[in-house]
Amino acid sequence: MKHLLSVEDLSPADIHSLLELTDHMVEVSSRPIPKVPALRGKNVVSLFFEDSTRTRTSFDTAAKRLSADTMNFAVASSSVNKGESLRDTIETISAMGVDAFVIRHKSSGAPQMVTRWTNASIINAGDGWHQHPTQALLDCYTIRAGLNRRDSFDGLRIAIVGDIKHSRVARSDVQAFTKMGAHVTLVAPPTLLPPSLDGWPVEVSHDLDSLLPDLDVLYLLRVQRERMDEALLPSLHEYSALYGLTAERAARLAPHALVMHPGPMNRGVEMVVDPGELPGSVILHQVTNGVAVRMAVLFTLLGSGSDLRTGDTV
Amino acid sequence: MTRLVITGGTLIDQTGTRAGDVAIDDGRIVEVGTAVTGDCVLDASGCIVSPGFVDLHVHLREPGKEEAETIETGSRAAALGGFTAVVAMPNTDPAQDCVAVVDFVREQGRKAGLCDVLPSGCITIGRAGELLAPFGELAAAGVHLFTDDGNGVQDAQLMRRALEYARPLGIVLAQHCEVASLTKGAVMHEGACCSRLGLPGWPSIAEELMVFRDIELVRLTGVPMHFLHLSTERSVQLVRQAKADGLPVTAEAAPHHFTLTDEMLSGYDSVFKVTPPLRTAVDIAALKVGLADGTIDAIATDHAPHAQHTKEAPLDQAPPGMLGLETALALAITELSGSGAAMTLEQIVAALSWKPAAIAGVAHRHGRPIAAGEPANLTVFDPTREWSVVPAHLASKSRNTPYAGRTLRGKVRHTVFDGTAVVVDSAATR
Incomplete structure (x- = not known):
């Protein structure tokens, strides 16, 4: 799985295995130090073109528990406000080296569109009336x-x-x-x-x-x-x-x-x-489960198969 | 003068179909027959020779949006598509609501010298739907077709007045049928596809209500009206009934509306966003029947170039419209003729040539019979040649064709405008 854009793209088996993996992430989250090195060195960028507290915080927490580097791109204070196009924004940030974009956009289809302009994985964190x-x-x-x-x-x-x-x-x-x-x-x-x-x-x-x-x-x-x-x-x-x-x-x-x-x-x-x-x-x-599910999604898209069950910590 | 001769083709015009060579000198056809000779020969073997095509509906973007198209680049695309005359829509910036702007558009067309550019005029000042444009002055400046295209005239009283005022002028009003209160924020056809994609729908009824209203206003006033880019089954039925009632209405359909369905938007590619939107297979079938039985008079492209960066916006923000001039003939042949389809080549040529020429008020120059003494505006096309649409190969300044990679049948080979071969072997000569 390269992107997570729509539930339409998931088979029942895909959903099932993501939920199984979520069980492990719940276990990780319950540890005294709820953090594993699974995504160390991976760069996850959140691009929220629409306001959100819980989804953005949830993704951020999930990425950090997997030891990914995270960056929050606050659109309000960005060059998007100076008229930069979505394509230029994506290409510019991609050029810094990004493994995954977590995107929320008020326009249905925007995350799917972005897949044309970057090699990074795209996770749809909500697009218009379309999908979440x-x-x-x-x-x-x-x-x-x-x-x-x-x-x-x-x-x-x-x-x-x-x-x-x-x-x-x-x-x-x-x-x-x-x-x-x-x-x-x-x-x-x-x-x-x-x-x-x-x-x-x-x-x-x-x-x-x-x-x-x-x-x-x-x-x-x-x-x-x-x-x-x-x-x-x-x-x-x-x-x-x-x-x-x-x-x-x-x-x-x-x-x-x-x-x-x-x-x-x-x-x-x-x-x-x-x-x-x-x-x-x-x-x-x-809300609680949201963090574990997003850990499972990030790990599925970016992970390299390291075993989460061994209890390795940072 | 150089005597130009088109040899070996099959002639199609409103008088019928026959083999023949055509000689042209000093802007006119001088001889039609067999074994005609000349100084410069255009080979037409295996091809159809027809009166030049007339496009009732193009957006040339000049003045105002020259980054998307200029009158010169749009004229070149028109010539390559076999068009010898195009009606330039008035949604320029400034809008074509005064003599100065329409004179400018016509003059830019003349300078390009690739086809007749016929400026349309606005129905209302600035296309704002509030005050009538000066029909009389514009008609005196040669404008025949008036429209606020891009906007429908929402106010029924204003539309009634426009028709009444137009009566003595011999002009035609053309409506972009869209009840705006039903299409706020709309992105695509309202139906199963928009429901799944989570996009605001543009319901068929938004078009049909205005078609219905305007047919009744034509019945009331007796003044002719042309319906732009009809897209729905019910619209076709309404116009068919209006014609059966003897009302002076005409209509056009765009190639994309008889070729593509709303399903094309499933990948959220804004190249498929257009107004009115792509509809359903049922609507496509109805448009084809309407074209075949003459309910729809003309095939018009609604050629709408947009700069790449504007089309790269998300679907709800990208501007509507797609290129059409260079693919119109091929789509007509591919989609409307051949096995299982209802139209003959003669009917297709009629819908591209003399029928729109009459609506545009240029029947004295375009869509003429191929006969000695007539103006030499001619199109030579190979109805069987297959070709692939490559956006980068198009003459338009923009690249927003929805047919990239498609193989189409039928290709314009030569276009003669005003006696000059402006396209030879599918390449523009100027």
Whole structure:
């Protein structure tokens, strides 16, 4: 594997082996000194053309635990602000010697485009509405751990609720969850669904309440305020009333059901109940697992086969 | 004067198809027959000799974006594509909304001397959709086709007034059909592909609503209207019905719209971004039927050069448009004729030559019968020759062809403009 651009490019076996490797990374992370020399001498550059705290920090932590050299390219204070093109930015930084770029961009397809201009590996850390593959992997890992489903998600019922249309998390998760064998239902008002779902192995519902008791995983997406300006929603209040997770709705979930959210949450909109009071909430596990999953991705793309199980430390 | 003779070809014009040699002197055809002799011979054996092609829709980028194309480089691309006249779209900088700018464009075309460059005029000042451009002054300066191409005229009242005001002038208004409120931020056709790629969709209805509105405005005013670059099945149906109703409407389709689908954007390559966007196989089939049955009058390229660095932006930021002049004939032959396709070579030549010549208001000079006394604007092409599209070999200043590496059938061999062989053996002579 040279790049990680989209879950579409991953086979179920690829996902499975990344999750297996994540187990080892969780073990590394639990050591007193959570650091291995696996990627010593490798240069990992984060290029975030769009704001992010958790994803960027998570990748940074993952690379450091593997002893890679890391550089954060803060676009706001860079030559991009002076009008430098994406191509020139990539070629210039590549010329310094880069093994992997971790790229977030507001334009769908930007990471794929960048692969034409550098020999480095490209890891998509979120592009427009398109894909966020490490989010999908960490979500799979969290479900796998939370429901003790090591090998497959066969028979699991997962509802993804919210702004599917504009969500790279939804596009990635639908592909990853269904590749793992889960049954996925998208729940949203019609205006927040993609214009076509041809080829999406999902069901659609506009009635969250009828689904709740049968769910194994309730996955909530962030709903953004600006959607009302585009006449996609009448009000956040109405959204919350129809699709928000209230205490009443939470009470109708099965006891084992997981509640997930990619963050950042809109309290009082999609998350009306305090997630700290939800026994099934694994939202912070998602964040923790994100580091281990990203270690697994970095190691898969850049590692040279050194054994992580021997407990070698720096 | 040197007497030029085109020998051994098959002549196709609106009077029919037959073998014949053509002699040209002093800008005119002087003799058509067999064993015609001359001082300079252009071999046309195995080739079709037709009236020169007329492109209703090119962006030559001058003035304003000479880094992408100039009137000279665009004219050369046109000549190599077999075009002896092109209608230059008005979205230049400054826009072609006043006599000074259209005179400049025409004069630059004259200096290049490779084809007739026919400046279009804006419908509204600065293409801003607010105030009418001076149709009368522009018509007096020789402008026949008026459009805000790149923008549709959004305001129905303004469009109605434009048609009414145009009535005594004998001009034609051409619409870029796009209801802007439905295409905000849109990058590609709205459907399964954009849903998967996570890109904002440009729905077919955005085109069709304006086609419908304008057909009704033509019905109301009786003033002719031309529909630019139709891309959807429903648009073709609407125009077919309007013609059946006897309305004075004409329409064009671009080669990329009958060749490429929205699936081409799966690799996020902005060379496939165009307005209106590449559609689906269903739309392609409808455009082909529309061309074959005459609902769509003309093949027009919407030649839209862009400098490489601007096209290298991510898909949502890259400008829309693709090159078309040098590949139009070959795409028409490859996609529209031959096995399983509906059009004859005669129909293809009609859609490239005399039908657009009439819409452009140049039927006295272009798309004429091949006969003694007629202006010598002619195209000689080999309908069977296969060739590969190599971007670096194109005469256009830009490289944004979506057909790089494709093998196409049909190649222009010679182009005679105003009696001069401006292309000989697929190479420009000036």
